[in-house]
Amino acid sequence: AQSVTQPDIHITVSEGASxxxxxxxSYGATPYLFWYVQSPGQGLQLLLKYFSGDTLVQGIxxxxxxxxxxxxxxxxxxxxxxxxxxAEYFCANEKLTFGTGTRLTIIP
Amino acid sequence: DTAVSQTPKYLVTQMGNDKSxxxxxxxxxxxxxxxxxxxxKFLKIMFSYNNKELxxxxxxxxxxxxxxxDKAHLNLHINSLELGDSAVYFCASSQGGARADTQYFGPGxxxxxx
Numbered sequence: 375a376q377s378v379t380q381p382d383i384h385i386t387v388s389e390g391a392s393x394x395x396x397x398x399x400s401y402g403a404t405p406y407l408f409w410y411v412q413s414p415g416q417g418l419q420l421l422l423k424y425f426s427g428d429t430l431v432q433g434i435x436x437x438x439x440x441x442x443x444x445x446x447x448x449x450x451x452x453x454x455x456x457x458x459x460x461a462e463y464f465c466a467n468e469k470l471t472f473g474t475g476t477r478l479t480i481i482p
Numbered sequence: 483d484t485a486v487s488q489t490p491k492y493l494v495t496q497m498g499n500d501k502s503x504x505x506x507x508x509x510x511x512x513x514x515x516x517x518x519x520x521x522x523k524f525l526k527i528m529f530s531y532n533n534k535e536l537x538x539x540x541x542x543x544x545x546x547x548x549x550x551x552d553k554a555h556l557n558l559h560i561n562s563l564e565l566g567d568s569a570v571y572f573c574a575s576s577q578g579g580a581r582a583d584t585q586y587f588g589p590g591x592x593x594x595x596x
Contacts, residue, residue, distance in 0.1 A: 406582050417486070417572055417587030418525075425582040462523055468582070470515070470527040470538070477523075 376401045378465045378472035389457055395450040397439075397465030406468035409439055412475075413461045416474050424448060425468075429469040435459070448455050455480055485509050486588035494594045495563055503558045503591045505573030513537075514556035515574040515585065516548060525572070531556055532579045537591050560593075568595045 379398045387393055399405050406425040410418040422433025429441040439450045448465060462481045465473040486507045495501055507514060515538070516528040520562070528537035529548040545561040562566060572591045576583035 408584075410587075412523075415589075417574075417589050418585075419587070420584045423582065423584065463522075464525065472525040475523045475525075 376405065376469050376471060378407070378466055378467050378471055378473040380463075380465055380476050382476045382479045384479065385472070386479040386481060387455055390454050393450075393452045393455045393459070393478070395463050395478070397448045397450065397464075397473060398446050399448060399465075399467060400446065401467065405441070407439075407441065408466045408468075409433065409437070409448075409450045410464045410466060411435075411461050412464065412473075418464065421450070421463075459481070483523060486573055486575055486586050488571075488588040488591050490591060491589065492572060492592050492594075494596065496552050496596055497563055500559070500564050501560045501593070502560070502564060503571055503573075503593070505549075505556045505558070505588060506584070507573075507575040507588075509575055511575040511577050511586070512553055513576045513583070514553070515576075517572040517574065519570040519572060519590070521569070526591050529556075530579070531559075537579060547591045563593075563595045566567055566591055572581065579581065 408423045409421040409462045412418045421437045424431045424441045462475045489504045513532045515530045519525045531550045534550045547559045550556045573588040573591045574585040576585045
């Protein structure tokens with residue numbers, strides 16, 4: 375079955391530092407992949423998605439993600455995090471399968 | 483002008499009761515979804531409707547019954563509530579049911595079964 379895996383349950387970074395959240399997928403063909411963010415007490419919001427073309431995808435709030443077929447990965451990155459980025463981040467595929475989420479904590 | 487709204491936001495009830503959660507979207511989307519998020523934040527698709535027709539029905543107890551009176555509404559009725567039903571339930575919608583469609587989520591309904 376197709377799946378997405380987020381190896382990191384919880385990540386803590388300092389404000390202003392760079393961020394990379396990992397997502398791995400298992401699928402033979404090119405998957406459609408999504409990153410969502412869930413702020414405390416809120417629903418999920420789409421950050422970006424990939425389904426074809428350029429493997430580096432730009433999203434909202436300064437996020438980007440890179441699709442790497444050789445590594446079966448779709449990692450989310452941000453060059454400089456802000457305190458408001460503290461949230462839960464979910465990777466998902468087009469089969470509506472979500473990863474288990476990575477909780478991001480920002481320290482001053 | 484909330485895009486996807488859910489009522490109620492919180493629902494506390496006793497085991498064995500029957501309850502409903504309502505969802506409405508004003509985005510003009512054709513497809514709506516129900517998800518369950520457990521205490522560990524694991525998010526699982528339950529149902530999906532496209533133009534009032536059921537298109538996804540995952541392995542969910544038949545105590546859960548979705549109803550779509552029109553394409554802007556997708557309600558979730560739960561019979562004989564159990565402790566394990568406690569979770570946050572999210573409604574979502576998308577333009578169509580295509581693979582690349584963006585889903586828009588509601589704020590969630592936190593259900594607590596005592």
